Amino acid sequence: MKPLSKQIGSTLNRVDGHLKVTGAATYSAEYELPGMSYAVLVGSTIAKGRIKSIDARAAEKAPGVLAVITHFNSPKVPGFTPTGKDPSQPQTTGGRLKVFNDDKVRFNDQPIAVVVADTLERARFAARLVKAEYEQEKHETDMAAGLRQAFVPTQAKKNPKSGVADYVRGTADAYKTGAVKLEAEYVIPTEVHHPMELQAIIAHWEAPDRLTIYDKTQGTMATRRDFAKEWGLPEENVKVIATFVGGAFGNALHSWPHESAAIIAARQVKRPVKLVLTREQMTTMVGYRPHTWQKIGMSASPDGKITAITHEATGQTSSYEEFTESTVQQTRMMYTAPNVNTRYRLAALDVSTPIWMRGPGEATGAFALESAMDEMAHLLNLDPLEFRLRNYTDKDPENGKPWSSKFLKECYQMGAERIGWSKRQLKPGSLRDGDWLIGYGMGVGTFGAHRGSSKANVRLLPNGTVVLQSAVTDIGPGTGTAMTQIAADTLGLPPEKIRFEWGNSEFAPAPTQGGSAIVNTVGPAVQEACLALKEKLRTMAGASNAAFASARKEDVVFADKYLTLNGNDTARASYADLLKQTDGGFVTVESKPNGENGQKYSMYSYSVHFAEVRVNPLTGEVRVSKLVSCADAGTIVNQKTAGNQMKGGAVGGIGMALMEATHMDDRFGRYVTKDLADYHVPVQADAPAVEVLFVNQPDPHVNALGTKGIGEIAIIGVAPAIANAVFNATGKRVRELPITPDKLV
Template sequence: MKEPNKQIGAGMNRVDGRLKVTGAATYSAEYQLPGMSYGVLVGSTIAKGRIKSIDTRAAERAPGVLAVISHVNSPKVPGFVPTGKDPSQPQTVGGRLKVFNDDKVRFNDQPIAVVVADTLERARFAARLVKAQYDQEKHETSMEVGVKQGFVPTQAKKNPKSGVADYVRGTADAYKTGAVKLESEYVIPTEVHHPMELQSITAHWEAPDRLTLYDKTQGTLATRRDFAKEWGLPEENVKVIATFVGGAFGNALHSWPHESAAIIAARIVNRPVKLVLTREQMTTMVGYRPHTWQKIGMSATRDGKITAITHEATGQTSSYEEFTESTVQQTRMMYTAPNVNTRYRIAALDVSTPIWMRGPGEATGAFALESAMDEMAHLLNIDPMEFRLRNYTDKDPEKNLPWSSKFLKECYQAGAERIGWNKRQLKPGSLRDGEWLIGYGMGVGTFGAHRGSSKANVRLLPNGTVLLQSAVTDIGPGTGTAMTQIAADTLGLSPDKIRFEWGNSQFAQAPTQGGSAIVNTVGPAVQEACLALKEKLRTMAGASNGAFAAAKTQDVVFADGYLTLNGNPTARATYADLLRQTDNGFVTVESKPDGEHNKNYSMYSYSVHFAEVRVNPLTGEVRVSKLVSCADAGTIVNEKTAGNQMKGGAVGGIGMALMEAAVIDDRFGRYVTKDLAEYHVPVHADAPAVDVFFVNQPDPHVNALGTKGIGEIAIIGVAPAIANAVFNATGKRIRELPITPDKLI
């Protein structure tokens, strides 16, 4: 019998697409429980100081109010009690602010109280009645000041081999004696996540020692672990549900104070509490891409060989948590250069804690590195793509290891052809279409092909369908669809015979969705579980049928109501007969966790983005007229959803390059871009049709599927590609994002 067509690589529609477009998908704020109550946070109006007094009397007397909770009356949370193990950060737990634990204010809009009422409207009204008096202290929120006060992260001090520790290959600052050299500073402002779905949670104490959370999170198990520890509960007593997540770019990677506030409130009122942040609170309470200053020093020979690169960066963090990211990582390994050194610092300001945002660190660092590459190519009068090819690395210069696979040159070639790179002129401002100046630019991105530990449950049901379960979340890339395809491909079944369930902490172990590692990690677990199911069924059938006993696992074929063998269709074992051999009427197999990383290779995904822009020299308006994104990401499981990923990242890159900036009024330490009217993100009119190309060559060393990640490389390199295209169009080099008209006129 011939196996069904292969499913891996097919552009299959999303398995959850109909649920989402019809409104049948249930998000964390949409669960309705008996006795539901509603929480609304009250934020501080100062950036630093202490709460002198907090008047909640009017709020408590308001209609429908069940409780007003602040540091004055909050119950003691077990995990908030100081252990003495980390005296440097006593006000946090696992990096999280201990909400309502003391009277100290550390940033503007810090939660200082939560009002709980029987309706959302009543809770909102009462929240406006809470009044606080403060002993205000001098705050500092200016990154200009912060850069001067940057310090080495504790992580780097403890581990000199840490990715944020100083790095030297060859001679430090050797660029200063180079034949051709440049020294430029680059700035990326604070960028806020702003996914469609607001951060939300419904907390329900089902018993004094059993907690259920319907939460917007990227990791059900990480959230379970955090709050089990916070409340001194066994992990199995905390259940986290996150079946549908309406977009998350890293903002749901952390456990945040609003979640703790909802859990505290539910404890006090003894009812489920639903708490949804406002769009304004999304700016201050769930992280952001940190404001970052960078400096690149680079030298090269006159024939275009890089001799040295120095990359310095200082990123913003809060006063109560040291947040770090991989801003300088790409510089260490992207291009061949005998002398490379990086220095990374953080600046503690009176703001809330940043968090990883799509392409964390690398997207920020690539803006500086890829802009500097374009600047050097211009100084040398060499085509920017040719300059990159002259400095192409055939092995990892940082780790001195071979690449597990690398098809970046193929990306260069495909992208150049698709964008029309041959039309690009070396001299800026040479191309014009009527009143518009035309420019072309490129930017390269890379991100580690990470693989963690994961399991998957797989079960054959009496009706012949296969049920898969994993604790993994799906924040939008199509994880459920990809896993369905992998299972269908492995089992030889049609995808409509596979049901994949996810987003529940009670399911099989899976990592948090982030770092472009989910298909690499959960995919092999699904594959292994399906192979184990086939082998178990073959063994069961072989107990009464010699043909199955002598067959191999790969010969097993699922048919309509029965099991058979490839090449021997007369061998049959019905599902009903097999399931009768079990105690409970179904067959279940769980894969083993496998997080082994092949240390003999350096593993990365790669991208290159090409941009064509039009710039109006009179108004300074920039339009991205064409964008081509090319990726070397191993085996592509679903070309349609992978293409969605690349296009979404490209649009995010347009926002990064041209629009996004969270502006803070340093006089008050308060953001003035607090909604989507003031904080600009791309709309349809700002985004051209993005042309996507995949090399689609399996990586033989990352995992058995040959996959590598896409989520991060989709945005890494887009912003510098646009900035470089603007320079090619106008001759004006913009080193501080976003590129707004006032910087070009």
């Protein structure tokens, strides 16, 4: 037989590419159901208080309106029953917002009513007719006030070993007595995910106790669990479909009020209900990267060895739900330093709950740490790359464990060479091209190489096609394509013979897509399921064929219509015969991480980003002219999609560095930057030709594939690389993102 080219590591086109370029890929709001109705949310116009009354009469009488639901008339949601705690007291650990459950307003634009009509236009019109009266209370949305009342997260109080608990290695705050000392504050504003697809759901009660939702979510299983619990249903009675997800970047990691509202509405009107958020509502009610204040204290010896780092961070959360992230993690393990301590606090404000946004806290934290590294290198009159090399660590300083793999030095070298780091001048403002100053900067990113548990099932069809099914979603990285490649290599089949199906809670359970963990986790499950299928088929064939009975599963070969053996193609078992047995070609496998390895090694992915920027000193305009991202992410399953993912992270980092910010009018507790004209994300003209380099060395311990994860490290470290390059170009250090022209003129 003709040997197949290896798929893992190839540049296979996306398996769903054809659907995406023809408009045939179906996203959540695009399913056609008979009797569809349309829901539009009405939001509060105050940030805190009590709803005194809602006048829905005009809306109810408007043409085509099927229902106007508020807390006055909402059907009872079993999962919303009070837990016995005093509901009048703010409880940041209280959990998700229970929509239409009480008269409390907890943030501006909180859903206070949902209008359902037979057409979208009518629902939208009627929603404008709903009028509410409030008893307003004094709200607090100002981060400065939040900082004054910052508190230790409950999670940290309960568990001192928690990642958000205080950490000390050596002496706390030792930087204060260091030889060369730096103390600086860094601020990241509230940033919004703004995926291109608006958050959307179609809720359909197929029976009084059976719910199907077509929902924009990163985790079909998690969403199923949330809404089964909300309605007191067995999980198997709730079906979640999320085949195509139009970007998310973290904001579909949580279940949000609009989803509850659509399900309530569908219950009430007894028809399928489609609810698509507006772009403004994408800002106000489905999460964001929290406004975060940070302070870094750092000291070093004159020869460039870090002696101490203190990293403090306070992130914003809502008044009703505690959101935490790993903002200070990179500081604990990135550089060798005898004295390191971190403190992480929360500031509860009258806003909706934040949620992880790409790279999440680590990207926020890396802005502070990697900016401080650049500042210290400048104080020491050292090249920032050289400074990092002098503080490189061969084992994890947080716990003393060896790294499962670490090719960070290779990244430094490859990236520096490609950007032309040697052109960088130590003295800021030294390079100029006409009206533009030129600068170079770098930033490092790291993220845990996480692997969870996952199942996968696989079935051989009589025509020789192998179908795999997983509840996992593919929000854009190309999960379906990577899994197809892994299956193809494991089975020795061309990718056209593999069909990987995803995005349905009824498929084999898989974790939520997030934390760069999907290939690490679902990949091994697919691999093991395919191996199990081989073994099962071999055994089955072996029942009547001695050659198969004595063969190893590794020798099993899938031919066009029959199974055969490597080196013995006279041994044949036709698929048709094999599949006569009940469920003959079906295998489900559960794959779990190797706990022992997890205990023995510290597992991380790494990225190094090098930026070349051009700054107009007159107008403060900044253009990223070149960006090189180099990653140590273990085995690269697909060079094309992985490269694309890295480029996308870099573009996200450009947004973070140069333009992304919300502005809140604290008098009203209401955002003034709610759409894509006011909240800027990078456009085509902002994106340089990002060059991506992969070390592409398998990690021997995370899983058998050798993968470590890409999604987060693609953005972590990009923003500081750009900020550092702006400093190198201009001598101006901007410690509060984004670096807009007003901060440079």
